[in-house]
Amino acid sequence: MAEQISIAEAQQQVDEWIKTIGVRYFNELTNLGILMEEVGELSRIMVRRFGEQSFKESDKGKDLGDEMADVLWVLICLANQTGVDLQEAFKKNMEKKTKRDKDRHINNDKL
Numbered sequence: 001m002a003e004q005i006s007i008a009e010a011q012q013q014v015d016e017w018i019k020t021i022g023v024r025y026f027n028e029l030t031n032l033g034i035l036m037e038e039v040g041e042l043s044r045i046m047v048r049r050f051g052e053q054s055f056k057e058s059d060k061g062k063d064l065g066d067e068m069a070d071v072l073w074v075l076i077c078l079a080n081q082t083g084v085d086l087q088e089a090f091k092k093n094m095e096k097k098t099k100r101d102k103d104r105h106i107n108n109d110k111l
Contacts (some may be wrong), residue, residue: 007087014076028081035074042067 005013018025026034045062048055079086105111 007090008085010072011076011080011086014073015080018077018080025077025081028078031074031077031081035071035078038067038070038074042071 025031041062042064044059045064045067047053048059049064076086078084079089
């Protein structure tokens with residue numbers, strides 16, 4: 001079984017990697033562009049695997065988890081650069097969604 005790490009530990013690991021192997025963070029706007037690229041790559045695999053598009057030769061063998069991890073990596077970089085504690089932000093976001101949507105989905109006839 002893979003080692004479990006917290007979001008805070010992931011932020012710390014990415015920061016350490018950037019400072020020792022990656023030399024420095026790309027600036028925030030560059031990383032935002034990279035995030036959009038990575039989300040696009042994830043989207044490409046998702047629409048081919050679960051949607052109607054057929055795979056192109058260059059898409060075969062792409063790992064869905066690896067594509068998701070690429071998105072997470074760049075998001076963590078952006079959080080580190082902008083001083084966002086993702087673990088705390090995620091906790092607050094879950095609380096907000098739970099309070100806001102407590103009855104919303106259960107009462108949705110479409111679901």
